[in-house]
Amino acid sequence: MKDGPDISRLAALIGDPARGNMLSALMTGKALTATELASEAGGTPQTASSHLKKLETGGLIAHRAQGRHRYFTLASDDVARTLEALMGLAAGQGETRSRTGPRDPALREARVCYNHLAGARGVQMFRSMRARGFFVITPDTLDLSQAGLDFVGELRLDLNMLPKSRAPMCRECLDWSMRQSHLAGRLGRAMLRHFENRAWMHRVPDSRALVLSPEGRRRFEALFGRDVPQGAT
């Protein structure tokens, strides 16, 4: 029979613990050097080098050379989404890496999903924006409505600044901890950057976790809280 695309080739790549750890690390969206990824995988540089080569020829990651460093990133948003899907399955059964680390609650509250906001806060934001009619929902795409454009404008977020890549402006991404959608795409990326620039949230070193500052928490609730103008839920 052998119908459809070959799953196993890709899955075997992700299936090695060392490579899995590397990919998880890259889910922060940060570009990491080969040696950083080596320590992430818990091995020597030469082992890591071999793994990275395989991941790259497998189409899961890409690199660009800069000086004597090689910076690695995930190859595409599609890869990130597939990894999140896998995390969703893994989180459902079996614990979070045998025992749920102390950092786990923080991850569920807010974290980075490649380049945009995920976790409870990410879902909250998306729900609120959707409920207030900021999106025009067509069968295959998600676009900003006029109200959405106004809202983004009030945030002082200049959309013209966004790179004019072919990537869609808005996109849904399924959250592994919440099992609901949050906002991805160029806008999702821009909004996370915006929050970080204003110090409303900042990254925990060496983790995907995001921490909200007191100021950030206040602002975020004002923008996307339950008792916001048009009434979310």
Next chain:
Amino acid sequence: MKDGPDISRLAALIGDPARGNMLSALMTGKALTATELASEAGGTPQTASSHLKKLETGGLIAHRAQGRHRYFTLASDDVARTLEALMGLAAGQGETRSRTGPRDPALREARVCYNHLAGARGVQMFRSMRARGFFVITPDTLDLSQAGLDFVGELRLDLNMLPKSRAPMCRECLDWSMRQSHLAGRLGRAMLRHFENRAWMHRVPDSRALVLSPEGRRRFEALFGRDVPQGAT
């Protein structure tokens, strides 16, 4: 660091070619016996037994004993969705199992995705129904609108017949060949069964492919074609 759930355990399960083939075979939605799966994987029964055990303790499949047979199925729709996501990545790069088989075009036109209709026809149906306002789209769920209920009624599809499981009535599922959503959930399952019962489409033996009968093609176009009453697109 070691953030989030452990991807590798699951991915390694899928990563073995024998197990990958078994899972692909189960994507037809049919329950298969251990020996059938053994031949699917191209190995002996005792090897298959070991694989099936691992897949089951890994939470990817489930079985029920019947007489002296053991029937295996995918553990949940979530598993099926994750597998489709992996297929999406694999289909993007690298060919469909090294050389695209002759059955590939048929698969892209219409196929079974675990228990519902996928492929170009699945996407077409979902687009059409969505464009005609058959769904009420809330942030997290998809429900039938009154118009949708009427439409389903005209099909002589009795929703009360559907099992009252906790699974959602409607659900989106990302199509690996089309990279767009098609309809899953209990309704998706019911509609596929409906099409099959009326002999509008039937399954190709030992494949996920679906073939439309001449009658079925006519009916399907009448129901979901481009020039249908409310005008899709």
Next chain:
DNA sequence: TTCATGCTTCGACCGTAATCGAAGCGTCCT
């Protein structure tokens, strides 16, 4: 009961792939 079938467990074999030491090649710094 006796025999066939469907499937599992046990044990041994074997191949593949992960791992690391040693060495090599660029790049940056002084």
Next chain:
DNA sequence: AGGACGCTTCGATTACGGTCGAAGCATGAA
């Protein structure tokens, strides 16, 4: 220059896991 650093290639070792034969245990049929 010289030297440190980042990373890769090569080669040898090792270990894990897939594979199958043989045997065991049920169920179903005669």
